[in-house]
Amino acid sequence: MQIQRKTDLIQKFYLREILTGLFITLKNLFFGKKVTIQYPEQRRQYSNRFRGLHYIKAVNGVENCTACMLCPTVCPANCIHIEAGERDDKEKYPVRFEIDILRCCFCGMCEEACPKDAIKLSNIGEMTQAQRVVYDKQMLMEQRGSKL
Ligand code: SF4
Ligand code: SF4
Numbered sequence: 001m002q003i004q005r006k007t008d009l010i011q012k013f014y015l016r017e018i019l020t021g022l023f024i025t026l027k028n029l030f031f032g033k034k035v036t037i038q039y040p041e042q043r044r045q046y047s048n049r050f051r052g053l054h055y056i057k058a059v060n061g062v063e064n065c066t067a068c069m070l071c072p073t074v075c076p077a078n079c080i081h082i083e084a085g086e087r088d089d090k091e092k093y094p095v096r097f098e099i100d101i102l103r104c105c106f107c108g109m110c111e112e113a114c115p116k117d118a119i120k121l122s123n124i125g126e127m128t129q130a131q132r133v134v135y136d137k138q139m140l141m142e143q144r145g146s147k148l
Pocket of ligand 1: 074075076077078079080099103104105106107108109110111
């Protein structure tokens with residue numbers, strides 16, 4: 001046997017629920033904690049541990065990298081490509097150093113593995129204006145964050 005519940009007019013038209021919902025919406029609108037920011041005028045502060053775009057450290061304009069091939073070896077995404085060469089001031093250096101940013105998962109293993117502290121991950125996380133997806137040596141040497 002089905003039990004018939006008696007409902008009053010307020011319940012029939014969901015008035016209480018509608019008013020409760022409106023109250024919660026208005027309360028959050030005027031007194032709630034704001035979680036959005038006015039980007040790009042306002043920027044979020046990232047943690048020091050944030051891993052953003054890569055850069056190659058340079059000392060006196062010379063890249064610290066010795067093309068030891070450790071970083072492409074440990075890279076799980078296989079996105080670092082280095083071509084080694086020799087020159088007068090350096091026994092071994094990267095003639096070509098490229099990172100395919102689309103493949104990179106920003107794990108930071110290249111940074112961990114580098115014995116020369118040459119490859120670093122900056123705090124730059126904005127890639128919407130990136131013109132290219134493969135960063136070459138020149139771009140990597142110009143790329144700097146505040147984590148120098
Ligand atoms: S952050 Fe990880 S995936 Fe990206 S280049 Fe370095 S090792 Fe490869
Ligand atoms: S591990 Fe460091 S020194 Fe070795 S190739 Fe990579 S960036 Fe260069």
